Amino acid sequence: MPNTIGKEVYAFPNPPAPHRPVIFDPDICNGCNKCLACQMDVIYPNPEKDKPPILMFADECWYCGSCVDICPRPGAIRVNHPLMQRPIWRDRTMGKLYRL
């Protein structure tokens, strides 16, 4: 959410959830748009040339990771695991718990 303190405040509907199932790294992504092959067609081309695509229908993503698979630039896209389904694992020897 953008910080609205000290700025003009607008009214608009709640964002859909999940909001960011995949995240683009604008420093690595060169806007080649190969990921537009998305199974669900939720990734749209950026009107600005060479810029990362737009995640248009975030709530329809099914986390298949095909966008990451087809991306020729490692790190340009990553899957952002849904928060409510972050699993836990533990260290076998120390017993310490970790959460994804």
Added chain:
Amino acid sequence: MFPFMRWPYPIRYDLESDLTTDVLVLGGGIAGCWAAISVAKRGMKVVVVDKADVVISGAGGAGCDHWLNTPNPCSKLTAEEIVEWECRTNGGYYNGLSRYIAARESYDTLLELEKMGAKVRDTEDEFKGAAFRDEKTKFLFAYDYENKFNFRVWGAGTKHEENFKVVLYNECKRLGVEIHNRVQVTSLLTEGGEQGARVVGATGVNIRTGEFFVFKAKATIICLSRPQRIWRFVSELSGLPPTRPHTCIGNGHAIAWRAGAEFTLMEKSITYHGWTDAQGYPCVHAQNAESSAHGCTMVDANGKEVPWVDRDGRVLKTVAERFRPAPGQKYLGERATNYEHRLPGLIPDLMERVRKGDFTLPFYVDLPGISEEERRVIWNMMIKQEGKYKWTTVDTFERAGFDPAKHQPQNYDLMVKGPVNWWQEQYRRFGEGGDCGGLVVDWNLRTNLEGLYSAGDQLFASNYHYHAATTGRYAGRKAADYVLRVSEPVITRRQVDDEKTRVYASLKREDGVGWKELNAASAMIMSKYCGNYKNEELMKIGLWSLRKMEEEDALTAYSSDPHKLGRTLDVLDIITICQMIIHASMARKASSKFLNFHRLDYPEVDPPKWHKFITIRQEKGRVIVGELPTDFWGPPKENYEAHNRDYVGLVKE
């Protein structure tokens, strides 16, 4: 915050493209691509239509970790023996015809795939000397190391180009298959526009541009997966659903039904365990000892090991023992629940022992506690290669510091198998897992409609990547044979115009009900009136409610762009499928354990006189109920051979 921009694609509402082909393939998933390749190799023109992008579309688009039920030179099992576990596990309600075809030709299909460039054996000697590897052929096997008929394969690939789907896509391109991406199929066209007549093509709409398509074809192969979102639809927080993308909603079921095609097993469903959306536990990660992490040791909160046992209750201490048949057992069938083929598993009274205090929740999968080789094959093959888990699990976990040699993932699968309440039981799964209802076909994989063939998940009681691939390849062959002896198809303009009006209707409305609410409402009707507890009166009300929705609410559905138009059309198909399910459920006047089908008004479970398939189809808009014996396909070996005298496989028998 909210993306908001001018529609990035040209808008072509009402523009129509008319295309003609020998064979039309609806759905470019695993079955569809294989069907197209098969046709193209016979020198015919073939068009593939897919609502996504064929390069990665469909349930098999993200990968494949194992290739099942495959007689091969490393195994002594025959095709007849191999399909037996599915028949037994499903109490006879299974597709003996397509499963047998798949078993007969799946090894050929795998070798053909390898020729196209897919990785199906351990060519880099990554698992040299492992108990699950055949040293001569370098094939890796899963589940049963003695009988060697389930291959571990690199379906997601070590790089993108190796992904099975990408390999198939490239082969389609090489063979000149004409592909129409982002075109959602909306109807089948029939001779004279009549229900039950020969299928002569289909219509579709592009869900980026809104352009309308009319495909004329001598033969059509329908490979449009299976219904989902019937009993439950969560429009947000869709989470990590199990095996099929939300694009698979059963468009094929709906359009074939409207055209008069015959279906069976539509009354079958699976009890909901809370894992098809984000409200469920993330159970299909690394945690599931019954599938991806099969054979792995499981420990409780205190590190106490949960015993693995064979079908007779013998404790299996080593991992290797968990991949061998019990004394006297012929072979192990994946997911087999019947005694003859049951896989080793965790002790069956585990939850009772938790209640007694023998084990403390939660459980963990002891990946670090098993051999390096077994751990690597679970993590890098069974999980990483299985479709979506390459990125969503393996990459995500590893980026977060997970090390399978040190860390034990928590198990959620066992937590959701406790007692469930009534309301949860009402939610069911249709196509979200297991085998489900679909099209009835003959030994040519032809439906009851002339000109309409089918393969993959579109068939009744179907499942798995190997099955989609092999039946697709087979259906392509049969459809091509048909094309050689058939007259030119004729399309009826009136049918096209009526369909066009139906398809575009929601775009012409300013306001009303959106596709998400419509789907949530149909799911609620199904869970109220056709859930685990059914009777004639409940289902009558359900059918009446669905029709009312169709006649009133659906006529107010609006779509503001071509993408949402596709989603709206999906939900209209879902409402049709819900009605098919109720018709089939009303026709079966008995309960059945195997179909997970419970009627309060007919409580007798699996009475012999109801041991048969119930079929449904439409004729002049009326629902026609029929029946077929559970072995309607006759003796499989004889019938297969009689229908495939000219087939020359890659394997010499």
